[in-house]
Amino acid sequence: MPDIAMHLLDIVYNSIRALAKMITIRIHDSEKENMIEIIVEDDGCGMDEETIQHVMDPFFTTRTTRKVGLGVPLFKEGVLATGGTFDISSTVGKGTMIKACYIKNHWDTPPLGDLAETLATLVQANDQIDYLFTYTSDTHQFCLDTKEIKAILDGVKINEPEIILWLKDYIKEGLSQ
Template sequence: MDELALNILDIAYNSIRAKATLIQIRIEDSVNQNHILIDIIDNGCGMDKETIEKVTDPFYTTRTTRKVGLGIPLFKQNAELTGGYLKMNSKLHQGTHVSAMFVKNHIDTPVMGNIIDTIITLIQANDQIDYEFVYITDEFSFEMKTKEMKEILGDVKITEPEVLLWIKDYMKEGLRK
C-alpha cells in the first residue's frame, strides 16, 4: 500500500473483526524527530503468542475467504524499508497494540494519504465502536473522540450523512493548523 492511511484502515478493520468496542489511532508526525509513529490500539479479542508470531507472514490469515493476509506484513515491510519498525503486543481477551515507526525523510516513506476519509470510513463501518483519534505534529495536536460526540448527539446516529459531513469538516479544520 502506498498510503499510510490505507495501512491504518486495514489494521483498524482487523480490530473491527476482533470485536473491538474501542479503537485508538494515534499518529505522531514529527519533522524535528524525523519520524512518523503510528499506534493502533484496540480492546478486541486479542491474539495468543503463536498467532502474533505468524501474523507478519503474508501467507497466514485467520480469514476463511482467502489464503493470504497482507495488511500487517505490508505495514511492517513499509516501515522497515524506511529504517523503521513494526511492533505488536496482544493479550487474549484484552486487545492488541500495533505500533509502526517510519523514518520521515526516507525516500521509501509512503505519503499519509487521506486520513480524514479513513476515519470517516471506520465510523461508518460500525457505529457501535468508539474511536479515539489523535494527530500530533511539531506545531499542533488534534484529538477527536466519537464517544463524546455520541453523547452530545443523543438519539441522532453518528453515521447520519449530515453528522459525517460535520465530522469531516471538523477534522479538516483541526488538521489544517
C-alpha cells in the first residue's frame, strides 16, 4: 500500500467486520523519537490465539469474497522492513489491539497519507460506530471524538454528506497545526 493511511483503513475495516462499536486510533509521529507509532484498539468480537496466528498468514481470511487476507500481513511486513515493531493482541468477546511502530527516517517507511480522508471514510461507512482518534507529534496534539460530535449534532446523522465534508476540513485543520 502506498501510505500508512491506506493500511489504517484496511486494519480498521477488520474492526468493523468484527462488529466493533468503539474503535480507538492513536498515532504518535515523532521526529525526536524517530518513530511513527500506530495503535488501533477495538471492542469487537476478538480472536483466540489460533486465529491471531492465522491472521498473520496472507492465505487466511474469514471473508468469503476472496481467498487471501493481505491486510495484516502486509502491514506487519512493512513495519518490520523499517526495523520497527509489530504486535497484535486479542481477547475473545472483548476486542483486539494492533500496535505498529515504524522507524520514521527509514527509506521503507511510507508517508502518512491522507488521514482526513481515511477517517471521514470510516465515519461515513457506519454511523453506529464511535471513533476516538488521537494524533500527537513533537509540536502538537489533535483529538477527534465522534461521541462528542454526535452529541453536538443532536440527532443529525454524522455520516450526512455535509457533515462528512465539514469533518474532513476539521481533521485537516487539526492535523496541520
